[in-house]
Amino acid sequence: MATPDIQLDAHGRLRHFLAIEGLPRALLIQILDQAERFAPVGDRAVKKVPLLRGKTVANLFFEPSTRTRTTFDLAAKRLSADVLNLNIEASSTKKGESLADTLRNLEAMQCDMFVVRHQVSGAADYIARQVAPHISVINGGDGRHEHPTQAMLDAFTIRRLKKSFDALRIAIVGDVAHSRVARSNIQALRTLGVPDLRVVGPKTLIPPGIEAMGVTVHDDLDEGISGADVVIMLRLQQERMQSALLPSAHEYFREYGLTAERLRGAAKDAIVMHPGPINRGVEIDSEVADGTQSVILQQVTYGIAVRMAVMSMAMGTQAQTGAA
Amino acid sequence: MATPDIQLDAHGRLRHFLAIEGLPRALLIQILDQAERFAPVGDRAVKKVPLLRGKTVANLFFEPSTRTRTTFDLAAKRLSADVLNLNIEASSTKKGESLADTLRNLEAMQCDMFVVRHQVSGAADYIARQVAPHISVINGGDGRHEHPTQAMLDAFTIRRLKKSFDALRIAIVGDVAHSRVARSNIQALRTLGVPDLRVVGPKTLIPPGIEAMGVTVHDDLDEGISGADVVIMLRLQQERMQSALLPSAHEYFREYGLTAERLRGAAKDAIVMHPGPINRGVEIDSEVADGTQSVILQQVTYGIAVRMAVMSMAMGTQAQTGAA
Amino acid sequence: MATPDIQLDAHGRLRHFLAIEGLPRALLIQILDQAERFAPVGDRAVKKVPLLRGKTVANLFFEPSTRTRTTFDLAAKRLSADVLNLNIEASSTKKGESLADTLRNLEAMQCDMFVVRHQVSGAADYIARQVAPHISVINGGDGRHEHPTQAMLDAFTIRRLKKSFDALRIAIVGDVAHSRVARSNIQALRTLGVPDLRVVGPKTLIPPGIEAMGVTVHDDLDEGISGADVVIMLRLQQERMQSALLPSAHEYFREYGLTAERLRGAAKDAIVMHPGPINRGVEIDSEVADGTQSVILQQVTYGIAVRMAVMSMAMGTQAQTGAA
Numbered sequence: 001m002a003t004p005d006i007q008l009d010a011h012g013r014l015r016h017f018l019a020i021e022g023l024p025r026a027l028l029i030q031i032l033d034q035a036e037r038f039a040p041v042g043d044r045a046v047k048k049v050p051l052l053r054g055k056t057v058a059n060l061f062f063e064p065s066t067r068t069r070t071t072f073d074l075a076a077k078r079l080s081a082d083v084l085n086l087n088i089e090a091s092s093t094k095k096g097e098s099l100a101d102t103l104r105n106l107e108a109m110q111c112d113m114f115v116v117r118h119q120v121s122g123a124a125d126y127i128a129r130q131v132a133p134h135i136s137v138i139n140g141g142d143g144r145h146e147h148p149t150q151a152m153l154d155a156f157t158i159r160r161l162k163k164s165f166d167a168l169r170i171a172i173v174g175d176v177a178h179s180r181v182a183r184s185n186i187q188a189l190r191t192l193g194v195p196d197l198r199v200v201g202p203k204t205l206i207p208p209g210i211e212a213m214g215v216t217v218h219d220d221l222d223e224g225i226s227g228a229d230v231v232i233m234l235r236l237q238q239e240r241m242q243s244a245l246l247p248s249a250h251e252y253f254r255e256y257g258l259t260a261e262r263l264r265g266a267a268k269d270a271i272v273m274h275p276g277p278i279n280r281g282v283e284i285d286s287e288v289a290d291g292t293q294s295v296i297l298q299q300v301t302y303g304i305a306v307r308m309a310v311m312s313m314a315m316g317t318q319a320q321t322g323a324a
Numbered sequence: 325m326a327t328p329d330i331q332l333d334a335h336g337r338l339r340h341f342l343a344i345e346g347l348p349r350a351l352l353i354q355i356l357d358q359a360e361r362f363a364p365v366g367d368r369a370v371k372k373v374p375l376l377r378g379k380t381v382a383n384l385f386f387e388p389s390t391r392t393r394t395t396f397d398l399a400a401k402r403l404s405a406d407v408l409n410l411n412i413e414a415s416s417t418k419k420g421e422s423l424a425d426t427l428r429n430l431e432a433m434q435c436d437m438f439v440v441r442h443q444v445s446g447a448a449d450y451i452a453r454q455v456a457p458h459i460s461v462i463n464g465g466d467g468r469h470e471h472p473t474q475a476m477l478d479a480f481t482i483r484r485l486k487k488s489f490d491a492l493r494i495a496i497v498g499d500v501a502h503s504r505v506a507r508s509n510i511q512a513l514r515t516l517g518v519p520d521l522r523v524v525g526p527k528t529l530i531p532p533g534i535e536a537m538g539v540t541v542h543d544d545l546d547e548g549i550s551g552a553d554v555v556i557m558l559r560l561q562q563e564r565m566q567s568a569l570l571p572s573a574h575e576y577f578r579e580y581g582l583t584a585e586r587l588r589g590a591a592k593d594a595i596v597m598h599p600g601p602i603n604r605g606v607e608i609d610s611e612v613a614d615g616t617q618s619v620i621l622q623q624v625t626y627g628i629a630v631r632m633a634v635m636s637m638a639m640g641t642q643a644q645t646g647a648a
Numbered sequence: 649m650a651t652p653d654i655q656l657d658a659h660g661r662l663r664h665f666l667a668i669e670g671l672p673r674a675l676l677i678q679i680l681d682q683a684e685r686f687a688p689v690g691d692r693a694v695k696k697v698p699l700l701r702g703k704t705v706a707n708l709f710f711e712p713s714t715r716t717r718t719t720f721d722l723a724a725k726r727l728s729a730d731v732l733n734l735n736i737e738a739s740s741t742k743k744g745e746s747l748a749d750t751l752r753n754l755e756a757m758q759c760d761m762f763v764v765r766h767q768v769s770g771a772a773d774y775i776a777r778q779v780a781p782h783i784s785v786i787n788g789g790d791g792r793h794e795h796p797t798q799a800m801l802d803a804f805t806i807r808r809l810k811k812s813f814d815a816l817r818i819a820i821v822g823d824v825a826h827s828r829v830a831r832s833n834i835q836a837l838r839t840l841g842v843p844d845l846r847v848v849g850p851k852t853l854i855p856p857g858i859e860a861m862g863v864t865v866h867d868d869l870d871e872g873i874s875g876a877d878v879v880i881m882l883r884l885q886q887e888r889m890q891s892a893l894l895p896s897a898h899e900y901f902r903e904y905g906l907t908a909e910r911l912r913g914a915a916k917d918a919i920v921m922h923p924g925p926i927n928r929g930v931e932i933d934s935e936v937a938d939g940t941q942s943v944i945l946q947q948v949t950y951g952i953a954v955r956m957a958v959m960s961m962a963m964g965t966q967a968q969t970g971a972a
């Protein structure tokens with residue numbers, strides 16, 4: 001790398017969490033192991049550990065997202081942090097203040113962490129490059145670039161249910177071209193050693209040259225998920241359904257929607273994943289989404305443990321998962 | 325009852341709090357007694373008990389209500405819970421997610437309690453029937469059906485000020501037909517043994533056959549409140565004032581508005597209640613609302629203790645009101 | 649004074665914090681000294697003290713302000729209070745409830761403190777005159793009247809960096825006529841003993857007769873900041889830029905915008921202050937705003953310590969800044 005990765009400090013420890021790309025395998029494993037320690041916290045009577053007590057976490061959402069914001073909010077609160085939820089779009093622009101000035105002000109208020117969701121690719125990275133040294137930035141999704149905590153919770157779910165990444169066949173199905181989830185997942189699963197990683201979708205929704213990322217490309221769903229141990233369905237964005245790239249939601253479902261019948265082509269014990277929110281009857285049939293092979297809700301649960309892991313690691317605190 | 329009441333567990337303890345209808349007298353008394361223990365918390369220097377520490381309460385408001393949301397928020401915080409305030413109307417529909425999926429996601433985030441306010445009658449019940457076993461649902465008002473915490477805070481206020489329900493004459497005045505407060509109050513006060521319970525209002529706003537609930541019906545205000553120990557005024561909704569059911573706000577006030585003069589017809593030590601927000605000069609005159617017989621603000625104060633009682637009981641925790 | 653100052657109790661201690669006008673010098677010094685004790689809290693690993701644990705602070709913002717609301721929110725959380733953030737404009741008017749009724753309800757919910765931001769001058773004072781005895785009111789800015797916590801954080805910044813007020817030359821530059829910041833600063837800095845206090849701006853934006861407040865008036869920027877130790881730039885409100893009082897933002901900058909070149913006319917070690925949000929290229933050049941003499945971000949940081957000081961003093965608690 002020409003420039004050193006700003007995500008790590010001089011000792012190789014996590015400082016910001018912006019993208020899976022460029023992170024070493026050992027660090028991804030460390031995040032998964034740390035999340036493993038946090039997972040039982042959600043089952044306790046007192047779902048709280050004191051790790052980030054007296055720290056201030058600012059959720060900076062430039063793009064609305066109830067689900068992601070809520071899980072980061074809960075993760076921070078279960079770490080005992082104080083949380084500021086800022087809808088930046090609504091607030092800062094009103095008085096004509098620049099993004100840089102908004103950030104500097106939040107720094108001056110001695111916030112310790114920014115969780116950033118932004119519609120522009122590279123926004124979290126841009127912010128991380130200009131924040132004060134005491135602040136960690138976590139990418140909660142930036143444009144079509146990355147959604148690294150989603151990839152880590154997906155990896156966590158897979159490891160929990162499949163034990164190892166070593167011999168897995170994993171298919172990522174849908175609008176790969178516009179999906180930050182797909183991009184982060186490919187990076188994470190390749191780094192973690194998944195030998196057979198496939199992307200499946202109509203040619204118009206698969207970025208040309210994606211094979212360079214170490215995946216095989218399929219435009220036939222049955223072929224793409226054949227024998228797969230894990231099927232990750234992507235959300236088809238509403239705006240895509242109305243675009244010229246696709247004929248119609250109905251036809252998309254006929255070609256790429258995951259039904260119980262088609263799922264039979266995957267491995268017998270295949271699990272089905274989806275980052276949510278799901279479009280029932282568009283990319284996935286309700287019978288599958290609610291079926292025994294679906295682990296979609298487990299992903300949500302594990303998402304909190306994974307976010308607690310990333311937040312506590314980036315904050316440089318040592319793991320103590322004892323009750324507060 | 326054909327179906328067992330989902331509000332109670334196998335041992336008859338409160339699991340959800342959805343409606344007063346069907347709850348035994350002993351349980352209502354238990355809620356009042358528990359609220360009695362929480363009432364002093366609000367007067368302490370440290371208004372906080374650790375009962376729900378590490379629990380997550382989600383306020384799901386499908387219908388806006390600053391007052392009710394705020395009192396539930398405060399009750400949860402004074403029990404040391406973490407609170408998520410979700411404006412569901414705004415958030416979930418945007419991405420086209422179904423209510424069921426929203427609820428399952430909140431469950432997967434290991435929320436412990438849903439406080440639900442919804443414009444559709446039966447919504448809280450519907451939600452309680454499909455949530456995971458670890459979740460309690462509290463009805464914060466559903467359509468024209470019930471508003472059970474309001475009824476319990478009204479009962480609490482009455483018991484505090486009148487000592488016993490045994491010999492009381494209570495009049496509920498106004499738009500009974502469209503009022504969930506009236507419905508819950510009638511159920512609660514009948515169950516608690518009030519011998520003389522009256523509903524008072526124009527015929528167009530009294531549901532036919534309401535006598536079956538154990539009340540007498542009056543369309544003359546003076547007659548209805550004659551000798552009453554407690555006068556509960558209902559809020560006249562704005563939309564009703566513009567409807568064909570009523571001539572005008574002005575005329576309504578002339579016929580059914582409570583003035584100091586008319587209040588003289590009630591018992592000498594009668595108390596005046598209102599669930600708020602009040603319409604001054606429509607259903608109640610300012611002289612009465614702010615007068616010495618009004619206990620409207622005490623209702624608000626007691627509302628927090630009552631909500632703390634219901635939340636802590638539904639969460640299955642034993643009462644400990646010692647300071648945190 | 650004809651009427652005793654409602655800001656102080658019978659023992660001269662802070663009860664409400666509504667305006668600098670009328671407060672004795674000793675009290676201002678006490679606030680600064682108390683803030684001095686809170687300033688290190690923001691640098692600690694655990695940025696929290698238990699002073700207001702179990703207290704409820706309601707932020708009543710009738711006028712939107714992310715920055716001021718956020719700093720009060722953080723100050724309250726770092727004092728361990730529970731915080732209610734209420735956008736009153738949106739909520740109360742909807743159901744037609746009067747301001748007085750909204751306040752009485754919040755009182756009945758046993759809130760301990762109201763932080764009020766309102767577009768009408770005198771609003772905080774009006775509210776303080778009618779709240780229950782157990783409630784303290786803090787003015788977060790009322791119309792064109794006062795913004796007393798801003799003045800105290802400005803004074804705190806000046807004392808930290810200039811040690812004493814005794815021999816200072818301070819210039820306040822810009823739209824003095826419409827600025828509550830200017831008004832509060834003049835009161836505070838005069839009371840604290842600043843001997844040379846100047847207001848600088850176009851005649852249309854300087855209130856006639858302001859000399860009575862103990863300031864000198866200048867309509868030439870160079871003359872006004874000549875030799876100044878502190879230059880406080882005021883924000884030019886958007887609405888002012890479009891009014892007949894001013895030619896254009898561009899021309900305003902040419903006459904009154906602070907550039908590095910013009911700043912050379914001030915004292916060599918002059919500091920530049922601004923309450924934010926700044927209009928780059930309107931009242932201040934970016935080179936100055938981001939330059940070595942700018943202390944704009946330190947003001948933000950100190951603002952939290954000052955607000956913690958005022959809140960804890962008004963709540964009648966003795967200073968204990970030990971970690972929770």
